[in-house]
Amino acid sequence: MIQPIEIRKSILQACSASGEGHIPSCFSVVEILAELYGNTLKYRKDDPKWEDRDYFILSKGHASLALYAVLAEVGFISAAELLDFAKYESRLGGHPDRNKVPGIEASTGSLGHGFPFAAGIALGLKIKHKSNLVYVLIGDGEANEGTIWETAMVSAHRRLDNLIGILDDNQSTGRCLPLTDVAKKWDAFGWKVHEIDGHNNMEIRTVFQSIVRDKPAGPVMIVAHTIKGKGSGLLENNSFAWHHKSPSAAELDIIMRELV
Amino acid sequence: MRNQFASTLEDIGALDEKLVVLLGDISVYLLRNFENKFPDRFYNVGICEQTIISMAAGLSSLGFHPVVHTITPFTIERCYEQIKIDLCYQKLGASIISVGSAFDYPASGCSHHCYEDFAVLRPLPGMEIVFPASEIEFDAIFKQTYNNGHTTYFRLPVAKHGIKFNEDQLRLGKGIKIKEGKALTVVVTGPELKNVVAASEMLDIEIIYIHTIKPLDIELVRQSVIKTGKVLTVEEHNVIGGLGDEVARAVGDIGNVIQSRLGIEDKFLTKYGSYQEHCMALGLDTKGIKRKIEGLL
Numbered sequence: 001m002i003q004p005i006e007i008r009k010s011i012l013q014a015c016s017a018s019g020e021g022h023i024p025s026c027f028s029v030v031e032i033l034a035e036l037y038g039n040t041l042k043y044r045k046d047d048p049k050w051e052d053r054d055y056f057i058l059s060k061g062h063a064s065l066a067l068y069a070v071l072a073e074v075g076f077i078s079a080a081e082l083l084d085f086a087k088y089e090s091r092l093g094g095h096p097d098r099n100k101v102p103g104i105e106a107s108t109g110s111l112g113h114g115f116p117f118a119a120g121i122a123l124g125l126k127i128k129h130k131s132n133l134v135y136v137l138i139g140d141g142e143a144n145e146g147t148i149w150e151t152a153m154v155s156a157h158r159r160l161d162n163l164i165g166i167l168d169d170n171q172s173t174g175r176c177l178p179l180t181d182v183a184k185k186w187d188a189f190g191w192k193v194h195e196i197d198g199h200n201n202m203e204i205r206t207v208f209q210s211i212v213r214d215k216p217a218g219p220v221m222i223v224a225h226t227i228k229g230k231g232s233g234l235l236e237n238n239s240f241a242w243h244h245k246s247p248s249a250a251e252l253d254i255i256m257r258e259l260v
Numbered sequence: 261m262r263n264q265f266a267s268t269l270e271d272i273g274a275l276d277e278k279l280v281v282l283l284g285d286i287s288v289y290l291l292r293n294f295e296n297k298f299p300d301r302f303y304n305v306g307i308c309e310q311t312i313i314s315m316a317a318g319l320s321s322l323g324f325h326p327v328v329h330t331i332t333p334f335t336i337e338r339c340y341e342q343i344k345i346d347l348c349y350q351k352l353g354a355s356i357i358s359v360g361s362a363f364d365y366p367a368s369g370c371s372h373h374c375y376e377d378f379a380v381l382r383p384l385p386g387m388e389i390v391f392p393a394s395e396i397e398f399d400a401i402f403k404q405t406y407n408n409g410h411t412t413y414f415r416l417p418v419a420k421h422g423i424k425f426n427e428d429q430l431r432l433g434k435g436i437k438i439k440e441g442k443a444l445t446v447v448v449t450g451p452e453l454k455n456v457v458a459a460s461e462m463l464d465i466e467i468i469y470i471h472t473i474k475p476l477d478i479e480l481v482r483q484s485v486i487k488t489g490k491v492l493t494v495e496e497h498n499v500i501g502g503l504g505d506e507v508a509r510a511v512g513d514i515g516n517v518i519q520s521r522l523g524i525e526d527k528f529l530t531k532y533g534s535y536q537e538h539c540m541a542l543g544l545d546t547k548g549i550k551r552k553i554e555g556l557l
Contacts, residue, residue: 098321098350099350105321106318107349109345110345113342113345115314116310116311116315117314117315117317117321117346118318119318120315120316120318120319120320121321123303123318123319124280124321124324125322127280127301127324128322147308147310147311147314150308150310151311151314151315153306154305154311154315157306158303
């Protein structure tokens, strides 16, 4: 069982040590990643390229620190390495790199790339007649990008039933181009849609289990309603200001005490 | 050239089940035999070029050898970031095979022109750039590159130079000396080789033909330029960023070398008409090339 509170603490400590990272964006996906790596994905931490693994692509790559914290929790990397985050020689950058970090499937960062990359993997697994599943996490801001909707059409048309999208709908794009009626949009694009509370572990786990069990006929999008900066009032109440900001010692203390 | 492209893909498709073709809704009829023979490795994905490149990268990460094919400006300029990040940075190999480069679709106007493709692709680490202007060049070099782990861009022209090569002469990154001479080196790429050969009759000109813009055959170019002291590049590309720049990089430290370029000056081509009319207007015909050469002798 991966404890979200411990992941959030790891994120904070690494961000504080480095002066880098996107804490609110990381905090909104912690429960999703915890359920993926704790209860859902098939993987071998000592054999990251295991042929029968499920794939996870963090298309909103700026939440890399959340993924690193989870990868450390399950043993792909060490917990100590997290404190090297964003240092010059570190493997752990502000966006994940598939050629550096074990367990990373795609180097993302520029929004709208990881989602079609994941669709390519899903298509390739179909060609190989393999049953591995491909999970890909996108952000609502990222869904402003045209490639998200190109991929939505292509994946539905190709009936990529091994592709499971998770939309971290943390309203981060509310101030420019809001993603409204989001479930209807994915439904209209031909995806099976589930809506969940993205911070409720049981809801997340249940929806993942139901997808694996029910074997839908095409791609699935899980719209996860989340809160940017979840777990800290300081962050939640001013998430835009904290988007790419490292806490001072005093702020770190406040946020740590808020995490209960 | 397009028929050879189809034929080569069929050949390799039969030998290597990792070859996967992704189209942006062009050449579907041309590649119908490939589709019929290998339906699970043929995808007319849609008119969504950026997504196609990213999907190709995903396929490549699984060990496939993706071939992406559509029109040059849409697959290169529109998809630059996908080529840079998803393919080159991640060290994921793919073949990008385009038609409609330079002014090969003259009547379609600027939206369908692309004479900046070498310029934008050259700086990408690991990128290979090939401009084959005869069928055997495409066939031979594609077979050398499609599974080599690099992203290789093939720019397929409509016109051909008509010079015969043997497969043994055709290696990625190796230029071909067409003619010996001492007064001037002409380094030429693409169908313009035909005009350069015609323009240099009876002249003491050394001609080097380049099908691989990157990696350039630096040694062949340097040996010639050290001998002649003068170099002219000829290309259907902007004079900024293309073969001219690559040759300048190769010979820059030789000293006392006169360098000149013939291509598309820093402007958009706003006329329509035919390929030949554009060549004439740009001085990329036999007469124009001869005039340029004589000015350098």
